[in-house]
Amino acid sequence: MSAVLELEHLRKNFGATEIIRGVDLTIQAGERHAIIGPNGAGKSTLYNLISGLHEVTSGKIRLRNHDITNRRPFEINRLGLSRSFQVTNIFPRMSVFENVRCGVLWSMGCKYSFWRRVNGNVEVQQRTEEILESIHLADKRHIPASLLPYADQRALEIGITIAGGADVVLLDExxxxxxxxxxxxVVALIREISQHKTLVVVEHDMSVVFDLADRISVLVYGEIIASDTPDNIRGNRAVREAYLGTDFV
Amino acid sequence: MSMKGLLNNYGVWMVAALIILLVPIPFGSGFALSIASQMTIAIVFALAYNMLLGQGGMLSFGHAIFFGLAGYFTIHYLNWMGQGVVSYFPVSLLPLLGGLVSMVLGVLIGLVSTRRAGTTFAMISLGFGEMVTALTLIIVSFFNGEEGIQGDRWVGPEPLGITFGSDVQVYYLAGAWCFAAAVAMYAITRTPFGRMCNAVRDNPERAQFVGYNTQRVRWLAFTLSAFFSGIAGTLHALVFEHVGFETVDIARSGFVLFMVYIGGTGTFLGPVLGAVLITWLTSILSNFTEAWYLYFGIIFVTIVMYAPGGLAGLIFMHEPIWLTDPRLLRRLLWPYALGLASVLVALVGIIGEMEMIYHLSNDITGEFVMNLYGFDISLRNTVPWVICAIIGAIGLALCRKSFPLVAQHWHQVMHEARERVLQ
Structure with missing residues (x-):
């Protein structure tokens, strides 16, 4: 296996407050990697750093040996890393179909084209249909996304995330x-769509984490205190202490 | 494609082309043709503006600069051609040249202004608008100050005897460009760029995580909008053969915002409706009353408050009903008629009062006599004041009774349409 995503001494301060305090993490190709940790540990911040939403204070992020530190979100996305959001982040006024198609367009070479009909691109339409099938929303394609039930919106969120064909997928709760x-x-869906991809998932539901992940990293107060297989994490004392008082499996 | 398919896909465009073609038959007078030409220009400008506001979510207070500067360029170019300074360029294709000039300006100004959306964009657009207006008054050699510049569109060869000397010829020129520009702008909404424009408008954060540079999308939308605004500005220059600072100033920018908002930003038809209606109102209203600007403000505020989707929004909110069963619409006819009648009665009273107040404050003769609704009245007499007040009060009372009735019927019909769909 080869490393796909590497974080090196990653730090992030907001003013005087250190949120991420020197994270080193390597994620291998094809791995399903879960990041867990108590509230406020910095999991979402870590995602925002990797995906380019926030600027890194110091340290390095590498995606398949490309340095992506402080690159802009769309550049990182084009290099094959895609993410979902903790709070559903879709295009509410567009139909389900159009939402997914927005995710497909760039990867199919449509770019900023304003001289070709979008409906005329058979490959784009086909790819969109495939994604709709895989997230089981094909029969709701014409419904405006804002009218979908919550669970369907979450599935759509995943659909948009994988639509561009990124092979590193970060899912946030x-x-x-x-x-x-x-x-x-949703767990079944994630399992399906993450085949042949590298998956990183932040999740609070421990049954989901232990069900899904090949490896688990535990983030506490901006530091990784353990990174190991699910079995070893379960037995790790430091992790148990960090989760003391919560219902850790 | 079958005849039916052709009609389904292009029927609306055929009707539009037919309207543009046939307008000069019933409206052949110079005045009517001038209004018709202004409408086609307003349609192009409003659609271009809606590329920004409706499609891209960018509210500009200074978009007239792309309209007016293309106009200045056109007049200069006509004059240069007349003097033989520049090579001949067909007058019928000048809108393309004017559009390109504005597009280049759009590229430069957009580079600065589209970095941010929202308030920042709006403020920068206001700044550029003021700046260019000031320039037109400062750089006299090019803009000729408050007087503006004039030219002659009758220049160069005359293919098939077309000189654009007559009103009807220049109307057809404007109409043809209006049609072409509208088709092009509609087509753009159906492209990958058009869809991503909407995506960036609705959720810029998400858009950048599907690979799109949101700044570039806004920049491109801005540039294209500037291009089409330039076409409109060129047509304006060709129709009037005169361009002044009022073509670039804030009032013009505000006016196009009026048109688009009153027509409705949410649909392609909205700006067209707004452009036609507002152009007609300004030409007609300004003949009847000097206080027309005030009424304009009232229409605008009413639309913003009670029909944020604009006129097109009001029309298309009936779409679920006519798609289910058009006969259901008949049940709305008399409540609507009643509501409309109440509004008209109220307006007669209120407008009467306002006209009298306006006349009273602007009467320089000191006689305080005016003509209101065809009656010669003296403003010193209390009777007209009282009558208008009573009519206004009755109208408002009728509104209070009829509006709930309209709402009730609307909900009933909508409910029934929904029930039928679910069955």
Whole structure:
């Protein structure tokens, strides 16, 4: 296996407050990697640094040996890294189909074209249909995204994220706020779509994490205190202490 | 493609082309043709403006600079051609040249202004608008100050005897460009760029995580909008053969915002409706009353408050009904008629009062006599004041009764349409 995503001594300060305090992390190709940690540990900030939303204070981020530190989100996305959001982040006024198609366009070479009909591009239409099928929203394609039920919106969020064909996918709490059945559906979906991809997932639901992940990293107060297989993490004392008082499996 | 498919896809455009073609038959007078030409110009400018506001979510207070500067360029170019300073360029294709001039300006100004959306963009657009207006008054050699510049569109060869000397010829020139520009702008909404423009408008954060540089999308939208605004400005210069600072100033920028907002930003039809209606109103209203600007403000505020989707929004909110069963619309006819009648009665009273107040404050003769609704009245007499007040009050009372009725019927019909769809 080769390293796909590497974080090196990564730090992030907001004013005087250190949120990420020297994170080193290597994620291998094809791995399903979960990042867990208590609230406020800096998980979402870490995602925002990797995906280019926030500027890094110091340290390096490499994607397949490209230095992507402080590159802009769309540049990082074009290099094959895509992310979802903790709070559903879709195009509310557009239909489900158009939402997914927005995710497809750039990767199919449409770029800023204002002289070709978007409906005329058969490959784009086909790819969009495939994604719709894979997230099980094909029969709701014409519904405005804002009118979808919450669980469907979360599935759509994942659909937009994978639509561009990125092979490194970062999901931010994909099952947050879902019932058991909905969670099971989304976990199955994640398993399906993450085949042949590298998956990084931030998740609070420990049953999901241990069900899904090949490796788990534990982030506490901006530092990785452990990074190991699920079995070893379960037995790790430091992790147990960090989660003391919460229902850690 | 079958005849039916052709009609379904292009029927609206055929009707539009037909309207543009046939207008000079019933409206052949110089005055009517001038209004018709102004409408085609306003349509192009409003559609171009809506590329920014409706499609791209950018509110500009200074977009007239692209309209007016193309106009100045055109007049100069006509004059240069007349003097033989520049080589001949067909007058019928000048809008393309004017559009390109504005496009270049759009590229430069957009580079600065589209870095941010929202308030920042709006403020920068205001700044550029003021700056260019000031320049037109400062650089007299090019803009000729408040007087502006004039030219003659009758220049060069006359293919098929077309000189654009007559009103009807220049109307057809404007109409043809209006049609072509509208088709082009509509087509753009159907391209990958058009869709991403909407995506950036609705959720810029997400758009950059699907690979799009949101700044570049805004910049491109701005540039294209400047191009089409330039076409409109050139047509304006060709129709009037005169361009002054009022073609670039804030009032002109505000006016196009009026048109687009009153027509509706959400649909392609909206700006067209707004452009036609507002152009017609300004030409007609300004003949009847000097206070027309005031009424304009009232229409604008009313639309913003009660019909944020504009006129097109009001029309298209009935779409679910006519798609279900057009006969359901009949049930709305009499409540709508009642509501409209109440509004008209109220307006007669209120407008009467306002006209009298306006006349009273502007009467320089000291006689305080005016003509209101065809009656010669003396403003010293209290009777007209009281009558207008009573009519206004009755109208408002009718509105209070009829509006809930309209709402009630609307909800009933919508409910029934929904039930039928779900069955």
């Amino acid at each position: 994909p099952t947050a706020g879902m019932s058991h059945t909905e969670t099971a559906r």
